[in-house]
Amino acid sequence: MSRLTESLSIGTSDSLSDRVLDSLPERGSPTWYVLGLALALFVGFSIYTALMHARFETTGADLGAYTHMFSSTLDGEGWLQHGKYRASHPSGSYWGAHFSLTLLLFLPLFALVPSVYTLLVAKSFVLAASVVVLWLLARDRLDSDRLAGVVTVSYAFNPFLWSAWSFDFQEQVLIPPFLFAAYYCYQKDRQLLFLGFLALVLFTNEFVVFPTIGFIGGLFVAAAIAGRLRKRGPMILGAGVLVVVARIVSSAAIDYYSVFGGLPTYVVAEPLQPFIQGMGRVSIVDLAMTVLANPMLLIDSATFAVADKLLFFVAFMLPVAFLALFDELSLAALAPYLGFAWVFTGEAKAVYFEFGAHYPLYLLPFVYIGAIHTLRRLSGRFDALRWPSRSTLAGLVSAVLVLCLVSGAASGGGHLAVPPPADDDHRETLETAIDSIPEDASLIAQNDIYPHVATRPNASFIVSPGTFGAYENRWQNVTPEYLLLDTQLNPNAPWARAVQQTYADRLGEEYGLYRYQDGIQIFKRGYDGPVQGVTQSDPGARRYDAASMATGTAERADGTIVSDNGSAGDYLWFGPYDTLTPGSYTATFRVNASGSGSSPVVTVDVAGGDDHGRIASESVAPTDGWRNVTVDFTIDETTTDVEFRGIREGSGRVAFDEVRVSYESKNATTNASAGSA
DSSP states (O other), X not given: OHHXXXXXXXXXXXXXXXXXXXXXXXXXXXXXXXHHHHHHHHHHHHHHHHHHHHTTOXXXXXXXXXXXXXXXXXXXXXXXXXXXXXXXXXXXXXXXXXXXXXXXXXXXXXXXXXXXXXXXXXXXXXXHHXXXXXXXXXHHHXXXXXHHHHHHHHHHTOXXXXXXXXSSOOGGGGHHHHHHHHHHXXXXXXXXXXXXXXXXXXXXXXXXXXXXXXXXXXXXXXXXXXXXXXXXXXXXXXXXXXXXXXXXXXXXXXXXXXXXXXXXXXXXXXXXXXGSTTOSXXXXXXXXXXXXHSHHHHHHHHHTTHHHHHHHHHXXXXXXXXXXXXXXXXXXXXXXXXXHHHHTBOGGGTTTTTTOTTTHHHHHHHHHHHHHHHHHHHHHHOHXXXXXXXXXXXXXXXXHHHHHHHHHHHTTTTTOOOOOOOOHHHHHHHHHHHHTSOTTSOEEEOTTTGGGTTTXXXXXXXXXXXXXXXXXXXXXXXXXXXXXXXXXXXXXXXXXXXXXXXXXXXXXXXXEEEEEETTEEEEEETOOSOOBOSSSSSOOOXXXXXXXXXXXXXXXXXXXXXXXXXXXXXXEEEOEEEEEOSEEEEXXXXXEEEOSSSSOOEEEEEEETXXXXXXXXXXXXXXXXXXXXXXXXXXXXXEEEEEEEEEEOSSSEEEEEEEEEEEEESOTTSOOOOOOO
């Protein structure tokens, strides 16, 4: 009996292992090369995006928000709470803005490893898998491994795919593999699988419904041209029904979790702005009616920033050598997106027509399906396309890589960010500041800090002062226990200023500066004590180097700002538009001024507020090398857009290195004594 059981067990095991082995590609199959490429991309982008996050280069809106969604859902704090304050959906649920059912596929992974890195790795895996699915689709449709390989290389090295891959996390990463699989099943006449995968595409994000409508129209035209409309008709009809269902369900869900919808008016094209003033949000229907009532607006909006629109469109089409423009499937899918991006959106949301961030994920799968469809037609006419020689193959791959390279250069690198140099000391100080805030305390952090606190139940962030202000005006004031910002973190980004501007009239009064060090600021509600450091007892001076300043007539040289000549009144440097709470300060400018005589060469001053009015200043005569010039100043109310400027007075050479600002006294009526930082 035991021998029989053992024999049956071995037989079952052998049968299973045989089936697994039979399903694997043969040795030497090009599929192994594609799998190797996908694996390399998966590992490479997992490391790259993790590094970007570790260096605080990710954002709250597209990584922190998703992290908070999963965390809040698993902890029972609410359904997909994204940490944003939007007047349109005060409940805070992501489904009040966008409906994504397939987003929940990532929830079990996050439950196993509740970390932001889980989402980054999962995103890389899905997009790497889309390379393999495209290969299988291209190989089947083109009946040529070599030609399918060219298409796969084009997709794998597409700079706009890399742009979307490198940018945070979004559910739209699911669109390419699902759509490639849906089209594969469509061509194989597997109706249920086609409709199933298409449903997954449609329920990934409500916005994908519109290019899908065009795509289905393209399928109808292609079937009619090929004389297969009767055979393919039921699948096309089923796809149309799915579109209607997806639209109804997504609209119902968004309506349930929101009080009103529409586009924020600030993203609307500039020629349309005068017609929507004071509306807050506007629907596509309202915009369409406005354009129909004023036909010239259509031309004005479509041609606004037309050079940029055309440049990025050409760059977007280069990796497929414009083949998708000769196919009804991709053209029909592109039309709704381009109609929206080119007519209704302006420079405030240029990312739409520049195909930046995650927006390529809506279009790339349609573009590559169109390219494959076109190549299949051409390969039927030209055997060289169907069976390219090895030398021709090498030339095609090289050409594709060149096109990808040119496309990336034309689009500014395909929006692929370069990780900044590591500043371990500052990062460790910021991490210490984050840890000093109690885990369960209510907290608002600036956008690029939020992903690092997004698993906290009461953490949130500010998308923009306007959006946040609209929420407070309509619903209620937001009064967290802590505010966290860092003016030295990504100084060219506006995130710290967004928090400062939003709470400007409450800083120094309702919110006292609790901790400060190296640009890192923690404000605490009701705090009225001395300012503490983060990793040291002394908070130290605020330091603004030449890199954090804008230049006027001066130029940058070796980490300094230098002016050799100019006219009196020229602004040499200005910035960094920080916010200071009431108190007495000393600004210490490090300058080197040379000239003839003793007449002043430059004036250094402190200015601030909406009118950039001068608060205090000091004239600087020729110096003997580098010199510290101190300017004492006092402000009696929280002042935004504080500048430390250099203004030419006379002839001579002026060099500027940095300015340090020391907080001397909280008593705004008593001037502090001069000192150097």
